[in-house]
Amino acid sequence: MDSPKAHSDQRYIEALLQNDSAVIREIYDKFSGKVVSFIKKNSGDENDARDVIQETLIVIYRQAFEKKLVLTCPFDAYFFLLCKRRWWNKLKNTDRQEVTIEEDIASVDRQSEQTADSTELYELKSKLLADKLNALSEKCRELIKLSMQTDSMKAVAEKLGVTYAYVRKKKSLCMGHLTDLVRESKEFKNLNEL
């Protein structure tokens, strides 16, 4: 796959991956003021803004870790869009009704919107997976967890004191069940259409 050329703001993504507090501080200094005033204008307060910003940065981190997120647009627009949408969703899910948020679509470029979409899609998929994982039996959950923590299935077998063939078979049944749950869910079908 051709990797697109990264925007120079990729350094903010790297900072999240490297836990670089100096650059993270810069993210707050440069980009958070806008988010805070947006949320304050739309029935929220500073604490709401603080949560929204933190949650958004964690999701970006996760996507970057798992999917090698490459930023091809400025961080500013992308980050603001994500925070805005997250706040919007929060408002929808609480009783704070009758909120109208004016969307200034004109100011958002296509590239930022697409990147924000990909992050949102990633988060929805992760949520779906976590949900379905919880629907499995406890035994299955434990086995899956152990196999993810351990480098090889051989090591898992050793840990559990059973044979490699047995543990691999067991894991495949649990994972198969989980795969089915994910594939058959309404949410997954919706996500695939996005």
Next chain:
Amino acid sequence: MSAEDYHLIEKYLNNDLTEAEQKDFELKMQDADFADTVRVYTEVNESLQAKEKRKKGEEQLKHTLETVSEEFFTTSTKKGKVLPLRNIYWAAAACIVLALSFVFIINWLSEAPQYSDYARYEPLALSSRSDDQSLTIAAEEAFNNGKYAEAATLLKQLSEAGPDDPRLKVYLALSYIETGMYPQAEQLLTDVQQGTSIFQSTASWYLALSYLKQGNEEACKKQLLKIQEGSPYFEESRELLEEL
């Protein structure tokens, strides 16, 4: 999908297929439903694996976000708070303080720029690749509480124990500057400045400030000029240059 199918997929992911199974697998892949199951199975597997792998890093990032946002939001709410004055005496006292601070400000304005006017440290949050967790925590605490001599000792131990880490070097250098051990600090900062890490610009900036603290204005100016546009310290560096 049958249990056998899942078993086949799991073996495939573990590179455990026999030749006959490999053929069987390839044949089955022509079926769209099977292929889609393989795709989702693989994605679920990768996603769960990534979740485990990033667990520690995510904890540390959350810790940093807490610290940074705590700082960011308290400084932004502090602005504009008004203290109630209970009576006339308080008001009078305030007037005196105001007058005194006026004198102080005038004195201060005419003075040369100071290291402390420009040095602002981010709280130290180490990603502990080190085996010795307690040492890492102790070093963070010492530095963040301004106990620089202690921090220097601990950070030195950490940097000797671990691989080359520019973050450690910079913070060790800052601790040295604070305790007046300039040659050691400058050696470390020069080192980082010549590297390619994200701490490069920080190192250049504090190298300049180290000279400032020693009253070596010429060296400071020279070093400040090395800070290029695009560095987060560019504006401050030009401001300081002007003052000098």
